[in-house]
Amino acid sequence: MMQRQQTGALATGIVRFSQEGHWDQDVHHLLRHARREAVVAVSNPTHSRDHLRLGQVVVDDLLAAGKQVRLLYSPDYLELRDRRPLLRHSSQGAQIRVTDNDFHNVLIIDRTVAVLWSGAGADHPYAYLVREPALLRALHQFALLSWQSGHGLAGHLDTADVEITPTARAVLNTLNLGLIDEAAARRLGMSLRSYRRHIAELMIRLEVRSRFQIGVRAAQLGLLDDTPHPVASP
Template sequence: MMQRQPTVVTGQPATGIVRFSQDGHWDQDVHHLLRYARREAVVAVSNPTHSTDHLRLGQVVVDDLLAAGKEVRLLYSPDYLEIRDHQPLLRQSSLGAQIRVTDNDFHNVLILDRTVAVLWSGAGADHPYAYLVREPAVLRALHQFALLSWQSGHGLAGRVHTDPIDLSPTARTVLNTLNLGLIDETAARRLEMSLRTYRRHIADLMTRLGVRSRFQIGVRAAQLGLLDEPRE
């Protein structure tokens, strides 16, 4: 079984390829490794494992990486997208994750900072396996292939389905005013409401849309088609 972190990240082997078991705490080991990303993480999942912890831990760790300002690229197959809860994906997209879906064949792989990678088998494998890769030449090839696959993919639009969000006329007006980029005082005067009420509506929108900032409100609203079309 893969050793506990931080030994795998900071210790030996400095280079090479190591095979480890998917039994036991494999999911926790791999997602613990994710926490050591310094700049970027590329996660490509074509054929997932059956573990429910795999989905739950992946969601938590990606959220943590985004909150820490890391660059995150996520590549999924249509089959994997079908078993995922789409709400976390849309939230991660609004937080800055770059998410693509592709019909092209690719392998399950996680690459951190182009210095370490994990390859693993998916559900239905006769002999489950996972490899920890720290061989520079192999890492370069894996990273290049993963990015080419990611670039060949498409965004989430049209691929995910969410329950419609029904906004009140006032909330929709606040949303569109917020999208104009007006300062709060100007926006509140335009809508003939107090500054406190205007800001309360913004807080409510964050809650309804599952985001953490005003910028993310606009991104998420655009994804859901909640913004009015610009007038000619």
């Protein structure tokens, strides 16, 4: 587990530990024990591939368990990442924001424990485990304010990032045509329930809250076809 470098610091609720060895597994072991929520803010990541891979797995697990997950990233970090896991996390319910504001790498679990760590290129790498209540409140407040000031993930994606199925694209086009749900479902040869489910999934994928916003965002990303979708046979 975590190798403390300052054993006396435990009494203050702040422990420094080494990023060498298995610190990735240690951090994600903490994350897996989240009971209600996790806030993950990454501005300058480490070079560890295990850190990224484990992070994706743990976030998947938390979302599957119904936990609230907020993810905050810097634009630079976003450039380094495969967008497909991000889109999957968004579709599963993770709340993802991107901000240009300066912030530290931090993980906060249930507002009871936090981990701060340095990123790649740090002259003096550090990682701190924090349990001190006053500092935890300050870290959580700062992380939440940074998250709220950010922008949705969709604003940082392009057409290549937003992979939608042919069916979802056809649904987009019926929305663009202004068809009522019943007519659109008949046009596409699907049930009304399936049609509305596709619309709900598109809202999640494009990070919007209304059908009008779906159309605006789809147009921005070039996801709408000029050629009308053929009418399904009765």
